Amino acid sequence: MSRYETEDEQVEAIKSWWKKNGTQLLTLILVGVIAISGWRYWTNAQYVDSANASSLFEVLQANMQRGSFGEVSREALKLIQEQPDSPYAVGAAMMYAKYSLDKGEMAEALTHYTWIAENAKDAQLRNIAYINLARIQMDLQQFDDAQKQLAFLTKANLKGAEKSVLDYVSGLLAIAQENPEEARLSFKRVVENKKTESNLLGLAQVQLDDLTH
DSSP states (O other): OOOOOOOHHHHHHHHHHHHHHHHHHHHHHHHHHHHHHHHHHHHHOOOOHHHHHHHHHHHHHHHHHHHHHGGHHEEEHHHHHHHHTTTHHHHHHHHHHHHHHHHTTTHHHHHHHHHHHHHSHHHHHHHHHHHHHHHHHHHHHHHHHHHHHHOOOOOOOOHHHHHHHHHHHHHHHHHHHHHHHHHHHHHHHHHHOOOOOOOHHHHHHHHHHHHOO
């Protein structure tokens, strides 16, 4: 028997996982990516511009972690607009997209994730953007567009935890398109992936059990 008594409980569990892990994962990835690409930017850009971008990025990140990103959201937009080639701009766009998504502002989130997918030089940040584009498009019932995002990621040959997230979203899309067999296979891959995060593993197992019974 499913540990979620109703479909609404299951939906809330999925939303809770995305919100919790989205922020944590985003923070960890941005720290690593910006540490590397930010240093390269420092060596190639004007000192004052790079220093200002670095300082502002730290402020944005601190506010994101505290849940007060709205207070500095205008500064994030300013960084994106004024220094679009900076890795800090991509980081700011990622945080702003997450902020918009949490507020339910789908169109704005789509705009920023699309910009990231087209401009980020780091593959991991692009992958996050494509996954989130697919999620939003699924919510908007733009299933063909969501499928295009997932097809791109499939070609990228993701591994480990990234692959499990891709498979899970693929399973959700298959359910939305009334393709239970494809959904079952997707969730099965998540469950069998040894790198799957524990909470996502639990959600995938529930989905798999529901499709099997």
